[in-house]
Amino acid sequence: MQIFRNLDDKKISQLLKDGSVGVIPTDTVYGLVCRAVDEKAVARLYGLKKRHNKPGTIIASSVDQLVDLGIKKRYLTAVELFWPNPLSIIITVALEFEYVHQGKQSLACRVVNGPQKLLDVLSIVGPLLTTSANHPREPEATNIAQAQKYFGDNIEFYVDGGDLSGRLPSTVIRVVDDAIEVLREGAVKIDETGRITS
Numbered sequence: 001m002q003i004f005r006n007l008d009d010k011k012i013s014q015l016l017k018d019g020s021v022g023v024i025p026t027d028t029v030y031g032l033v034c035r036a037v038d039e040k041a042v043a044r045l046y047g048l049k050k051r052h053n054k055p056g057t058i059i060a061s062s063v064d065q066l067v068d069l070g071i072k073k074r075y076l077t078a079v080e081l082f083w084p085n086p087l088s089i090i091i092t093v094a095l096e097f098e099y100v101h102q103g104k105q106s107l108a109c110r111v112v113n114g115p116q117k118l119l120d121v122l123s124i125v126g127p128l129l130t131t132s133a134n135h136p137r138e139p140e141a142t143n144i145a146q147a148q149k150y151f152g153d154n155i156e157f158y159v160d161g162g163d164l165s166g167r168l169p170s171t172v173i174r175v176v177d178d179a180i181e182v183l184r185e186g187a188v189k190i191d192e193t194g195r196i197t198s
Contacts, residue, residue, distance in 0.1 A: 002157045003144065007117035013124040015157055021045050023133045023147045024121075025161025026059060027112040028086050028170050028187055030141045031130035032151070036069060039099045042129055046102070048154055049131055055101045056131035057088050057108040057170070061122035066109055069127050070094060076109075079175060082196070084113030086187035090174040100129060108172055132169065140169070 004012055007024060015022065019041045021034045032049060034041035036058050046052070060066050063080045067073050071093055079089045088108040093101055101107050112118060122128065133141040134150055141147035142165035144158050171186035180194045189197040 001153045001155065004157060004159045007115075007121055007159050007161075009159075012157065012159060013121055016121070016125045016128070020156035021048065022155050022157035022159065023141070023144070023151065024118075024159040025164060026130055027110075027114060027118060029164055029167050030133040030144075030147055030161070031059075031128075032133050032155070033128045033130045035125055036100060036127040036129045042099055045129060045131070048151060050136055051131065052102065055104055055107055056129045057110055058100070058127050059110050059112050059122065059130055060127040061112065061119045063111060065122065065127050066111070070096065071107075071109065080111070082190075082194070083111035085196070086110070086113070086168075086170040087190070087196075088170040088172045090172070090183070110170055 016035050019038050021032065021041055021044050023030055024033055032045055034045045058066065063076050063083065066076060071091060075091050082089065088110040090106050091109050092105060093107050097107065133147040141150060143163050144160045147158060168187040171182065171188040171190060172184040173190060174181045174183060180190060180192050182190060191197055
């Protein structure tokens, strides 16, 4: 198990490419992450999180990355105007993503707007599957010490981004016809018409 002080360490990208699971500071809170295309790593992540039938979120550096991952462009066209933002949108995905969506036929996806070091990692390794760094019904980790209490040596690395207790998780929405359904209030305020208000 390794602890890094910064996301710009090239070893992090290599670890992810090699199938590792780790904890990093995302654009919102600390996230337990792995490459979204790596089925074995995804299975490990869900096992570590003790999470079943509650898929994580795919984060990417661009809409094109999501398309390259296999999400159909037509499902992204109506929502890409909301990105980049700390705004996760529930999108219909293909059956071959069942290892990620756990039978839900949809996934929360987000194109992040920074920090640049996170964008750099995403550009190298591709989209990441992420879920908050905690166990079910436990508080989200706001620092690396808390994350280590949850996952210990069961993951390959941690990236210390300091105290993130002031950060909010992403807002989660679903687009239903022309209306916006807010499933979780978070870092972005959005009304039912789709207007971002903060």
